[in-house]
Amino acid sequence: xxxxxxxxxxxxxxxxxxxxxxxxxxxxxxxxxxxxxxxxxxxxxxxxxxxxxxxxxxxxxxxxxxxxxxxxxxxxxxxxxxxxxxxxxxxxxxxxxxxxxxxxxxxxxxxxxxxxxxxxxxxxxxxxxxxxxxxxxxxxxxxxxxxxxxxxxxxxxxxxxxxxxxxxxxxxxxxxxxxxxxxxxxxxxxxxxxxxxxxxxxxxxxxxxxxxxxxxxxxxxxxxxxxxxxxxxxxxxxxxxxxxxxxxxxxxxxxxxxxxxxxxxxxxxxxxxxxxxxxxxxxxxxxxxxxxxxxxxxxxxxxxxxxxxxxxxxxxxxxxxxxxxxxxxxxxxxxxxxxxxxxxxxxxxxxxxxxxxxxxxxxxxxxxxxxxxxxxxxxxxxxxxxxxxxxxxxxxxxxxxxxxxxxxxxxxxxxxxxxxxx
Amino acid sequence: xxxxxxxxxxxxxxxxxxxxxxxxxxxxxxxxxxxxxxxxxxxxxxxxxxxxxxxxxxxxxxxxxxxxxxxxxxxxxxxxxxxxxxxxxxxxxxxxxxxxxxxxxxxxxxxxxxxxxxxxxxxxxxxxxxxxxxxxxx
Numbered sequence: 204x205x206x207x208x209x210x211x212x213x214x215x216x217x218x219x220x221x222x223x224x225x226x227x228x229x230x231x232x233x234x235x236x237x238x239x240x241x242x243x244x245x246x247x248x249x250x251x252x253x254x255x256x257x258x259x260x261x262x263x264x265x266x267x268x269x270x271x272x273x274x275x276x277x278x279x280x281x282x283x284x285x286x287x288x289x290x291x292x293x294x295x296x297x298x299x300x301x302x303x304x305x306x307x308x309x310x311x312x313x314x315x316x317x318x319x320x321x322x323x324x325x326x327x328x329x330x331x332x333x334x335x336x337x338x339x340x341x342x343x344x345x346x347x348x349x350x351x352x353x354x355x356x357x358x359x360x361x362x363x364x365x366x367x368x369x370x371x372x373x374x375x376x377x378x379x380x381x382x383x384x385x386x387x388x389x390x391x392x393x394x395x396x397x398x399x400x401x402x403x404x405x406x407x408x409x410x411x412x413x414x415x416x417x418x419x420x421x422x423x424x425x426x427x428x429x430x431x432x433x434x435x436x437x438x439x440x441x442x443x444x445x446x447x448x449x450x451x452x453x454x455x456x457x458x459x460x461x462x463x464x465x466x467x468x469x470x471x472x473x474x475x476x477x478x479x480x481x482x483x484x485x486x487x488x489x490x491x492x493x494x495x496x497x498x499x500x501x502x503x504x505x506x507x508x509x510x511x512x513x514x515x516x517x518x519x520x521x522x523x524x525x526x527x528x529x530x531x532x533x534x535x536x537x538x539x540x541x542x543x544x545x546x547x548x549x550x551x552x553x554x555x556x557x558x559x560x561x562x563x564x565x566x567x568x569x570x571x572x573x574x575x576x577x578x579x580x581x582x583x584x585x586x587x588x589x590x591x592x593x594x595x596x597x598x599x600x601x602x603x604x605x606x607x608x609x610x611x612x613x614x615x616x617x618x619x620x621x622x623x624x625x
Numbered sequence: 626x627x628x629x630x631x632x633x634x635x636x637x638x639x640x641x642x643x644x645x646x647x648x649x650x651x652x653x654x655x656x657x658x659x660x661x662x663x664x665x666x667x668x669x670x671x672x673x674x675x676x677x678x679x680x681x682x683x684x685x686x687x688x689x690x691x692x693x694x695x696x697x698x699x700x701x702x703x704x705x706x707x708x709x710x711x712x713x714x715x716x717x718x719x720x721x722x723x724x725x726x727x728x729x730x731x732x733x734x735x736x737x738x739x740x741x742x743x744x745x746x747x748x749x750x751x752x753x754x755x756x757x758x759x760x761x762x763x
Contacts, residue, residue, distance in 0.1 A: 439706075
């Protein structure tokens with residue numbers, strides 16, 4: 204499809220970013236979670252900001268209606284952070300809800316309507332049982348999928364079987380993603396599971412010993428992941444360690460018109476490219492081993508930025524399930540079809556690889572409070588591009604361009620955002 | 626001549642009558658299963674019913690142990706997984722369906738590309754929508 208090169212009406216910058224601790228916090232609600240992110244964002248604005256200047260809020264949230272029996276989160280959050288009576292709009296795109304909020308905020312500034320807006324997302328999942336969460340998330344599947352009996356992990360399991368058959372891949376590639384994400388995890392103080400697979404293996408062994416059970420002699424991390432006793436099947440070939448956890452959390456970013464950005468910081472990030480695509484579910488997708496919404500979103504974002512995949516130095520990629528990260532790194536053009544899994548096992552996507560993927564630990568370890576994930580991915584780009592990522596800082600001397608890819612549902616909504624430090 | 630509307634309700638009614646029915650765009654010949662009333666391909670609304678043979682190849686599958694609520698209600702669970710997948714119909718469209726006649730406890734034995742045909746099941750509960758599946762051609 205030929206598409207004209209789309210440009211924003213005026214340029215947009217990010218001048219502040221924050222996220223709450225991600226994890227399981229049954230004692231906190233969405234107001235608490237978002238406030239935590241908001242206060243960190245406020246403190247991140249280098250030269251300070253009068254938050255009364257914020258003109259509007261765009262808030263991503265997927266299923267608080269279902270999980271908390273409360274909808275209408277835009278004005279509720281707006282009140283908590285002192286923005287009311289200014290406008291607040293909730294966006295919903297399943298697990299890509301806050302990336303849509305980000306886009307709306309960018310468009311609001313690019314249109315000239317506003318000069319400063321807050322965008323973010325929040326999700327509160329842990330108050331529900333695992334079964335209820337699974338049922339709530341299944342609201343984000345496409346028509347016919349859930350009716351046929353598919354669960355969320357089941358959809359990605361089916362994608363994996365098609366991928367395995369097409370490219371001769373196996374669970375060995377999936378395990379590489381899990382091990383890599385967990386290697387980054389202890390370096391992220393905001394993450395939910397700050398442990399390597401080896402840490403988990405040692406913990407499990409200790410727990411077996413405590414219970415006076417015989418401890419299996421796992422030879423290495425992969426051997427551990429192959430053991431169904433510790434890594435049970437969820438939906439073939441997705442096992443427990445292929446799936447991201449249930450999480451609570453919030454995240455947000457402060458956007459301004461680009462020509463104002465240096466009033467607030469000497470290190471703003473600029474929105475170089477944004478894209479969004481829609482997918483059609485198995486019944487109408489041209490391919491099963493590729494997400495057409497990701498490809499479309501990438502084409503838009505690359506087109507706007509004038510960049511290509513080879514210009515991207517690192518990325519946060521939506522790894523709700525291990526197979527998703529592999530396929531998306533192909534759809535984004537980082538690796539050829541069928542090569543994504545090999546790239547992981549060759550350490551190309553490690554923190555010190557040529558294309559670091561999910562330095563935050565990814566959804567797998569950082570956590571996936573679905574509505575908060577999109578803007579939380581951009582919080583990671585913010586930290587990396589400003590060399591504020593601490594122990595997990597990518598060891599490259601001139602990081603300038605990062606990409607965030609957010610997927611909603613089973614591929615129904617995908618967004619790609621390219622951020623640039625100039 | 627069949628006058629049912631080209632929608633999901635009609636699709637499931639036909640399944641209840643053991644017929645796999647979709648629609649065909651009379652303007653551009655595109656086939657849809659389940660049926661559509663509007664053709665995204667050409668923008669036409671000139672649809673006709675089309676009966677599918679119910680034969681295709683297994684394009685993707687999974688065996689689910691952490692089950693969907695409606696499947697738990699049918700007795701499936703960790704020790705009794707079920708298989709669900711995508712069948713690429715001979716006529717072109719892909720369809721989501723239960724996969725029957727395979728060993729869901731041994732997913733390694735299930736092969737992509739296996740030729741499948743449709744099986745109609747008795748609905749197990751009033752809300753059971755999984756009363757159609759595909760199994761390997763013997």
